[in-house]
Amino acid sequence: MNCSERTTTYGRKIIKGTQKNKSEYCKILYFSWMVCFVVGMLAGLILSVIISAMRSELVESTELIESNTTETSEPITETVSEVMVEPTVQSNFEPIIEPIVEPTPTPELKVISLGEYKLTAYCSCEKCCGKYALNRPIDENGKPIVYTANMSVAEQGVTVAADTDILPFGTVLLIDGNEYIVQDRGGAIKGNRIDVYFESHEDALQFGVQHKEIFLKEEGGVINE
Ligand SMILES: [Zn+2]
Numbered sequence: 773m774n775c776s777e778r779t780t781t782y783g784r785k786i787i788k789g790t791q792k793n794k795s796e797y798c799k800i801l802y803f804s805w806m807v808c809f810v811v812g813m814l815a816g817l818i819l820s821v822i823i824s825a826m827r828s829e830l831v832e833s834t835e836l837i838e839s840n841t842t843e844t845s846e847p848i849t850e851t852v853s854e855v856m857v858e859p860t861v862q863s864n865f866e867p868i869i870e871p872i873v874e875p876t877p878t879p880e881l882k883v884i885s886l887g888e889y890k891l892t893a894y895c896s897c898e899k900c901c902g903k904y905a906l907n908r909p910i911d912e913n914g915k916p917i918v919y920t921a922n923m924s925v926a927e928q929g930v931t932v933a934a935d936t937d938i939l940p941f942g943t944v945l946l947i948d949g950n951e952y953i954v955q956d957r958g959g960a961i962k963g964n965r966i967d968v969y970f971e972s973h974e975d976a977l978q979f980g981v982q983h984k985e986i987f988l989k990e991e992g993g994v995i996n997e
Pocket residue numbers: 894895896897898899900901972973976
């Protein structure tokens with residue numbers, strides 16, 4: 773009995789011992805699991821914090837790169853704007869160039885060679901104009917006003933006399949590249965003859981008689997041949 777009791781008590785003790793050991797083991801397991809869980813959670817938190825920090829740094833760095841690129845791109849836009857300004861300056865020049873290029877219309881005006889003409893010179897004196905030199909109207913300064921045959925005021929460098937049957941009044945002629953206008957005529961000025969007006973008789977004499985190729989600017993008149 774005693775043995776059995778002892779055994780039973782011993783057995784119970786063993787059972788109790790084993791139960792105690794089990795419960796302690798479970799406690800240890802549970803504690804260790806909790807520790808692992810907590811450590812894992814903490815590690816996870818730390819990792820997440822680190823990752824978020826890394827991401828923010830990356831974003832900042834990318835923003836910096838973007839800002840750097842925008843800063844670097846700004847000078848390019850400035851250079852582009854400078855380049856864009858230059859064409860505007862050039863465009864200011866272009867209208868100036870265009871009128872120079874407009875000589876393309878000048879072919880429309882047509883400079884026609886009239887061949888060689890005999891050029892003489894005259895002034896408003898009686899030797900040159902005879903009776904027409906008399907009774908000229910006088911201007912404010914007391915100087916006689918020299919009217920041409922088409923009632924223009926004679927002007928040196930502009931007025932020429934021509935055969936108005938060939939070159940009517942208003943015809944623009946090119947003599948040595950200078951423009952003259954047919955504003956006068958004379959009894960001796962027929963055919964291929966031009967009389968060039970000078971203000972002084974001396975200058976007219978100095979001009980003498982010349983033979984030159986004359987050109988017609990078509991806008992001034994039409995040849996009536
Ligand atoms: Zn004269």
